[in-house]
Amino acid sequence: MSSRARVLVMNSALGPLDYRVPHGMAVEPGSIVVAPLGPRQLMGVVWEADRMPSDAEVGDNRLRNLMGVIDTPPIAKPLRRLVEWTADYYLAPPAAVVRMAMPSNSALEGTKTITEYRATGEVPARLTPQREQALERIGVRQGLIRELAAVADVSDAVIRGLVKAGALEAVQVDIDSPYPMPDPKFAQPALSPDQRAAASVLVANVAAHEFQPTLLDGVTGSGKTEVYFEAVAEAIRQGRQTLVLLPEIALTEPFLQRFTARFGCAPVAWHSGLRQSERRRAWRAIATGQALVTVGARSALFLPYANLGLIVIDEAHETSFKQEDGVHYHARDVAVMRGKFERVPVILASATPAIETRQQVASGRYAELKLPGRWGAAEMPAIEAIDLIQDPPERGRWIAPRLVKAMGETLERREQVLLFLNRRGYAPLTLCRTCGHRFQCPNCTAWMVEHRLIAHITCHHCGHAEPTPRACPECANEDTLVAVGPGVERIADEVKLLFPEAKTAVVTSDTIWSPAKAAEFVARMEAHDIDIVVGTQLITKGYHFPNLTLVGVIDADLGLNGGDLRASERTFQQIMQVAGRAGRGEKPGHVYIQTHSPDAPVMRALITGDADAFYAAETESRREANAPPFGRFAGIVVSSEDKAAAYETALAIGRSAPQVEGMEVYGPAPAPLAMLRGRHRFRLLVHARRALDVQDVIRAWLGQLDWPGKVRVAVDVDPYSF
Ligand code: ADP
Ligand code: ZN
Numbered sequence: 001m002s003s004r005a006r007v008l009v010m011n012s013a014l015g016p017l018d019y020r021v022p023h024g025m026a027v028e029p030g031s032i033v034v035a036p037l038g039p040r041q042l043m044g045v046v047w048e049a050d051r052m053p054s055d056a057e058v059g060d061n062r063l064r065n066l067m068g069v070i071d072t073p074p075i076a077k078p079l080r081r082l083v084e085w086t087a088d089y090y091l092a093p094p095a096a097v098v099r100m101a102m103p104s105n106s107a108l109e110g111t112k113t114i115t116e117y118r119a120t121g122e123v124p125a126r127l128t129p130q131r132e133q134a135l136e137r138i139g140v141r142q143g144l145i146r147e148l149a150a151v152a153d154v155s156d157a158v159i160r161g162l163v164k165a166g167a168l169e170a171v172q173v174d175i176d177s178p179y180p181m182p183d184p185k186f187a188q189p190a191l192s193p194d195q196r197a198a199a200s201v202l203v204a205n206v207a208a209h210e211f212q213p214t215l216l217d218g219v220t221g222s223g224k225t226e227v228y229f230e231a232v233a234e235a236i237r238q239g240r241q242t243l244v245l246l247p248e249i250a251l252t253e254p255f256l257q258r259f260t261a262r263f264g265c266a267p268v269a270w271h272s273g274l275r276q277s278e279r280r281r282a283w284r285a286i287a288t289g290q291a292l293v294t295v296g297a298r299s300a301l302f303l304p305y306a307n308l309g310l311i312v313i314d315e316a317h318e319t320s321f322k323q324e325d326g327v328h329y330h331a332r333d334v335a336v337m338r339g340k341f342e343r344v345p346v347i348l349a350s351a352t353p354a355i356e357t358r359q360q361v362a363s364g365r366y367a368e369l370k371l372p373g374r375w376g377a378a379e380m381p382a383i384e385a386i387d388l389i390q391d392p393p394e395r396g397r398w399i400a401p402r403l404v405k406a407m408g409e410t411l412e413r414r415e416q417v418l419l420f421l422n423r424r425g426y427a428p429l430t431l432c433r434t435c436g437h438r439f440q441c442p443n444c445t446a447w448m449v450e451h452r453l454i455a456h457i458t459c460h461h462c463g464h465a466e467p468t469p470r471a472c473p474e475c476a477n478e479d480t481l482v483a484v485g486p487g488v489e490r491i492a493d494e495v496k497l498l499f500p501e502a503k504t505a506v507v508t509s510d511t512i513w514s515p516a517k518a519a520e521f522v523a524r525m526e527a528h529d530i531d532i533v534v535g536t537q538l539i540t541k542g543y544h545f546p547n548l549t550l551v552g553v554i555d556a557d558l559g560l561n562g563g564d565l566r567a568s569e570r571t572f573q574q575i576m577q578v579a580g581r582a583g584r585g586e587k588p589g590h591v592y593i594q595t596h597s598p599d600a601p602v603m604r605a606l607i608t609g610d611a612d613a614f615y616a617a618e619t620e621s622r623r624e625a626n627a628p629p630f631g632r633f634a635g636i637v638v639s640s641e642d643k644a645a646a647y648e649t650a651l652a653i654g655r656s657a658p659q660v661e662g663m664e665v666y667g668p669a670p671a672p673l674a675m676l677r678g679r680h681r682f683r684l685l686v687h688a689r690r691a692l693d694v695q696d697v698i699r700a701w702l703g704q705l706d707w708p709g710k711v712r713v714a715v716d717v718d719p720y721s722f
Helices: 078-091 094-099 128-138 146-154 156-164 193-208 224-239 251-263 276-288 298-302 333-342 355-362 401-412 488-498 516-524 568-579 603-607 611-625 643-656 694-705
Strands: 005-009 015-020 030-035 040-048 115-119 168-174 211-220 241-245 268-270 293-296 310-311 343-348 369-370 382-387 416-420 429-432 449-451 456-458 465-467 482-485 504-507 530-535 549-553 590-595 629-641 661-675 679-689 713-719
Touching: 005 030, 005 355, 005 416, 005 629, 015 030, 040 276, 078 298, 078 449, 094 298, 094 343, 115 128, 115 241, 115 276, 115 293, 128 156, 146 156, 156 168, 193 211, 193 224, 193 343, 193 369, 211 224, 211 355, 224 241, 224 251, 224 293, 224 310, 224 369, 224 694, 241 298, 241 333, 241 343, 251 516, 268 276, 268 549, 293 298, 333 343, 343 482, 355 611, 382 603, 382 713, 401 416, 401 590, 429 449, 488 504, 488 530, 530 549, 530 611, 549 568, 590 603, 629 643, 629 661, 629 694, 643 661, 679 694, 694 713
Parallel strands: 211 343, 211 369, 241 293, 241 310, 268 293, 310 343, 382 590, 416 530, 416 549, 504 530, 549 590
Antiparallel strands: 005 015, 005 040, 030 040, 115 168, 429 482, 449 456, 456 465, 629 679, 629 713, 661 679
């Protein structure tokens, strides 16, 4: 007897589809199957098995057969509920969400080993220059032919040629080889009384195996990691899995090192840089419960943990937990929902918790544990403002004399300095002195940013890059382009002028693009091979350099200009985090913030250290404006390469907005990036009171509308950009 199953096929455009389960094939909800779709075969997840069709539906004999079941544990109920919840809450197609829970393409097939290649160490005589260069770029890396070709930026044929020439050899990788077991007793720290009190609560939560969200709130350097490691140790003792979510891959490396020091081996790291074989191995070890601890960025949230016992969200205030394309979800909030469905505790660790999270604590939904002081002898650094109007830098310079003096004194004491400016590249804007021409991205509403290190101007939104021209493309005059404003590269130039003897490093996503680069940077800092770091937000969190005692914030006002409802909060968080890098060891730290408005409430809060008063005022103004977390927003973004079509559609959607008590619709207006990757974007902003099921309203509203195929409509629930 055949039966019928409803399957979510990995094609985000379609909803669940019915298939016939042929005789002899057994599926259950969550089974991963291969399903035909048109001429293609795609993976899918069985959502309902043994479905009884209504009379109106086509009979089983008209359905297509499922083609196979993959030999892997089915996606369990809590994860299926999470997929449904996420799709529902963020108004995303369920197949687009389930895809995040699946390994890419055919990574699940039954084979046990994968053939990879690596250098033999023998370099044949008479290699073509291309092959020689490819070999050099591959270095000690190992991977599939395709992966090595990508690393070396050559065709697959070149890699095969290197295999034939004996320069590369095949290695069989067993994808089911187990991961080492972390040992909870490996290096147990002696906790301070505050740490011990917090840790014992978290350990009890893990033992209880119940949903319990808890904010672990402690200043930078208070030892939060050591505290939540105790909860991880308890989960390991119970044989249950832990997921640690980090806001960005760049933080993985320091985390791996600390974890290894505590538990004797590294956890499984899940990120976009994994080789396919590593991805398969990790996925299977997670799905069978063998891998006990996984650390990863957002996407690790949807992995099929067989036996979850704990979720940790580190740096929980970070805005990069919010995904801004594809499914617009907030990983922090989805992680809490996963904890709820799996019935496990969730720890949100932060020195600067978001107002949303504080509000959850205030309302009693989340518990809170505090670590009031820094661990050991370390003190919180003193923060001082430098008024850029009273005490300006020299013309054409960006570092004020007081900061220059402090830098000199710090270097004399053989200590390290960090200068923070959240702007990659040399200058945010380049223009022609003769005709005023500015370089704008052809695909986006954004200026192109000059990067001198690579001699290109690039767009930070779509990645469009061109060699920096010598002549102005408008007026053809040469040597007439000028840089306006500073980026980190320009600050580094100024530092080299001021302190030619000092060793300077620039830390941005341009220089630290992989975990290996991050590890290299950490090693150089620890060896004091760097005196002065100039960095973007990448440098503001997670790092612990005891000899770093001076932090200078080049432009504290930078984040305040956007008119974003979270601008003050973010500025506060970012500067507290970067200030938190100073004086983490025994030597005291000092922080200077350069600002034009030292009397602004956020600057006052930073200087006096009175976070509570600042947050209270911020929370009050959110309440008055009925802004999150008290009221809610949702963006409806309409985009198309055809500007008129996008605008017409946005207008039509706006005109058909339903009249709902407690809800207002603004716009359409040009979206925050009016043009992005060649698409014109308009946005309607929905503002609603908390109690309203705004998703339901939007679903019904958009559900009855139609728009041309070239127009895309995306909903951004709880948007972050305004
Ligand atoms: P946070 O995450 O709160 O910023 P960390 O967990 O990074 O703080 O701790 C700051 C520093 O103090 C780290 O170097 C850490 O190893 C050290 N530390 C914290 N608690 C202990 C402890 N109980 N024993 C030894 N070292 C500790
Ligand atoms: Zn662009």
